[in-house]
Amino acid sequence: MTSSKIDTVIIGAGHAGLCMSYTLQQENRTHVVLEKHVTLYQWKNHRWDSFKLNTPLKYSRISGQNDGQPDDRNSIPLSENIAMWEHTIQQHSFPIKEYCDVTAVVKNADGTFLVQFKENGNVESSYRARNVIAACGFYQNIKIPNFSKNLPSTILQLDVKSYKNPDQTKGSVLVVGSGQSGIQIAEELAVSGKNVYLATSAVGGTIRSYRGEDAFFWMDRIRMLTMPTTSLPTEEMRYNKNAFTGNDHPISYYSLYKLGVNLTGGLTYINTNGDDLFFKNNLQENIAVAQQKYDLLLEKIEAWIQNENKHNYYLPPTQELEWVPNTQLLAYEPPTILHLKECDIQTVIWTTGWTADFSWIKIPSILADLGATHLPKTCVTKIPGFFWLGFPWLRTLSSANVGGFDEDAKAIANLLL
Structure with a gap:
C-alpha cells in the first residue's frame, strides 16, 4: 500500500x-x-x-x-x-x-x-x-420497507435512482412517499396520462413564490435559511423533512387531486401473497401538516413585512391557486386496503428516503x-x-x-x- x-x-x-x-x-x-x-x-x-x-x-x-x-x-x-x-x-x-x-x-x-x-x-x-x-x-442506500419483497415478481419496482420518465412504467402506478421527489414524480405521471396512486406522508408544503418573489429569497430575507440549530427545541425538529414544492410552480395535495391522483394515507404493509396493500387512515392528517407548514411561512413573511414596514416594496399578496383548499378532498376518506389487480397497479415507485x-x-x-x-x-x-x-x-x-x-x-x- x-x-x-x-x-x-x-x-x-x-x-x-x-x-x-x-x-x-x-x-x-x-x-x-x-x-x-x-x-x-x-x-x-x-x-x-x-x-x-x-x-x-x-x-x-x-x-x-x-x-x-x-x-x-x-x-x-x-x-x-x-x-x-x-x-x-x-x-x-x-x-x-x-x-x-x-x-x-x-x-x-x-x-x-x-x-x-x-x-x-x-x-x-x-x-x-x-x-x-x-x-x-x-x-x-435507498430506504425501502422489507414488505416490498411481498410484491409479485410481475410488479415493476422503481425508486428515485432508477425512475427516469413515465414511459418506463406500466399499468397504474403507486408512488410511495410524498416528499419532494414523490410529489413531483406523481404530478409528472398524472400529467402524462397515467393513473396514479400516491401514498402520502407527513411532509410540509411551501410556497413557490409570494408577492412576486421566489420562496428562497423570502426564506433568506426573513433569516430562515440562516436560523441556527440552537434555536430548534428538540432532536425531532432538527430532522424535520424539507417541505415540498414544484421546481417552477406550486404543488399541493389539492392540485394533485384535481389532476386525478388517487391520494391515500401512508403505506404500512403488503400481505405475503402480494395481493393487498394496507394504508394508514391518516390522509387528512398529512394534508393538515402540509397546509400548516405552508401557512406558517406566509405568516412569517407577513410578520417580517409588518415589522420592517415594507408593504410598498413588494407586490400585493395573492393566493397560489394550487393551494386553494378543495372541500371535496378535505371530506374524502380513502380506502385503507387496495387490491393490486382491481386497481391495475403494475408499477410501484419507492420515494421513501435514503440512509x-x-x-x-x-x-x-x-x-x-x-x-x-x-x-x-x-x-x-x-x-x-x-x-x-x-x-x-x-x-x-x-x-x-x-x-x-x-x-x-x-x-x-x-x-x-
Missing part, C-alpha cells in the same frame, strides 16, 4: 466537497478530494429526465462559480446546471481523485488520520492527514455521537480534525443545501488543525 502525507482529505466530490475544496484553495491549504465514483455522481446518475432544481440560481451555485446570469433565474434544466458546475471545476482545477473508494478512516497515535482507499477498484492506497472532512452526503453508509469510519466515538436518525448533529466532532459537511442542520437550515455549503465550509476552515 502506498501512503502520502497531506494536510486535509475531503471525502466526496459533490457540492459540499467542492465548496470545501474551493475554501481551502483560497487559504492555500494542500488537500485532496476523494470521490468513490465520478464528480457530481448523484446529480449525473440519480435524477429523472425532467428533473430541475427547486432553487433559483443564487442558491444553486458552488463556491467560485461565476456564470454571469441573474440570481433569480430558476427552472434551469439539470444538464445546464451540471455544465455550469463542471466549468467551475475546470476553472479552479479542484484536486479531485475519482474512483477512489474510501474503505477506512483510522485515528493514529500521533493525532493524524490514516485514510485508506481503493483506487480504480483494486489499488490500495492511503493518506496520512491532519484533517478529514466527510462531505459524502447521506444518499448511499447513510458510514461503515468506513473506524473511530467509534464519532459514530456513537450521531443523532437519532444516524446523521451527524454538528460540523465538529469530539475528535479534533474530523468534520462533517453537507448534512441537515449542522449549523443552519441551509446546511443540507447547496446555498449553505459555502458558509459551513468557511466555518470548518477556521477550525482545522
Whole structure:
C-alpha cells in the first residue's frame, strides 16, 4: 500500500466537497478530494429526465462559480446546471481523485488520520492527514420497507435512482412517499396520462413564490435559511423533512387531486401473497401538516413585512391557486386496503428516503455521537480534525443545501488543525 502525507482529505466530490475544496484553495491549504465514483455522481446518475432544481440560481451555485446570469433565474434544466458546475471545476482545477473508494478512516497515535482507499477498484492506497472532512452526503442506500419483497415478481419496482420518465412504467402506478421527489414524480405521471396512486406522508408544503418573489429569497430575507440549530427545541425538529414544492410552480395535495391522483394515507404493509396493500387512515392528517407548514411561512413573511414596514416594496399578496383548499378532498376518506389487480397497479415507485453508509469510519466515538436518525448533529466532532459537511442542520437550515455549503465550509476552515 502506498501512503502520502497531506494536510486535509475531503471525502466526496459533490457540492459540499467542492465548496470545501474551493475554501481551502483560497487559504492555500494542500488537500485532496476523494470521490468513490465520478464528480457530481448523484446529480449525473440519480435524477429523472425532467428533473430541475427547486432553487433559483443564487442558491444553486458552488463556491467560485461565476456564470454571469441573474440570481433569480430558476427552472434551469439539470444538464445546464451540471455544465455550469463542471466549468467551475475546470476553472479552479479542484484536486479531485475519482474512483477512489474510501474503505477506512483510522485515528493514529500521533493525532493524524490514516485514510485508506481503493483506487480504480483494486489499488490500495492511503493518506496520512491532519484533517478529514466527510462531505459524502447521506444518499448511499435507498430506504425501502422489507414488505416490498411481498410484491409479485410481475410488479415493476422503481425508486428515485432508477425512475427516469413515465414511459418506463406500466399499468397504474403507486408512488410511495410524498416528499419532494414523490410529489413531483406523481404530478409528472398524472400529467402524462397515467393513473396514479400516491401514498402520502407527513411532509410540509411551501410556497413557490409570494408577492412576486421566489420562496428562497423570502426564506433568506426573513433569516430562515440562516436560523441556527440552537434555536430548534428538540432532536425531532432538527430532522424535520424539507417541505415540498414544484421546481417552477406550486404543488399541493389539492392540485394533485384535481389532476386525478388517487391520494391515500401512508403505506404500512403488503400481505405475503402480494395481493393487498394496507394504508394508514391518516390522509387528512398529512394534508393538515402540509397546509400548516405552508401557512406558517406566509405568516412569517407577513410578520417580517409588518415589522420592517415594507408593504410598498413588494407586490400585493395573492393566493397560489394550487393551494386553494378543495372541500371535496378535505371530506374524502380513502380506502385503507387496495387490491393490486382491481386497481391495475403494475408499477410501484419507492420515494421513501435514503440512509447513510458510514461503515468506513473506524473511530467509534464519532459514530456513537450521531443523532437519532444516524446523521451527524454538528460540523465538529469530539475528535479534533474530523468534520462533517453537507448534512441537515449542522449549523443552519441551509446546511443540507447547496446555498449553505459555502458558509459551513468557511466555518470548518477556521477550525482545522
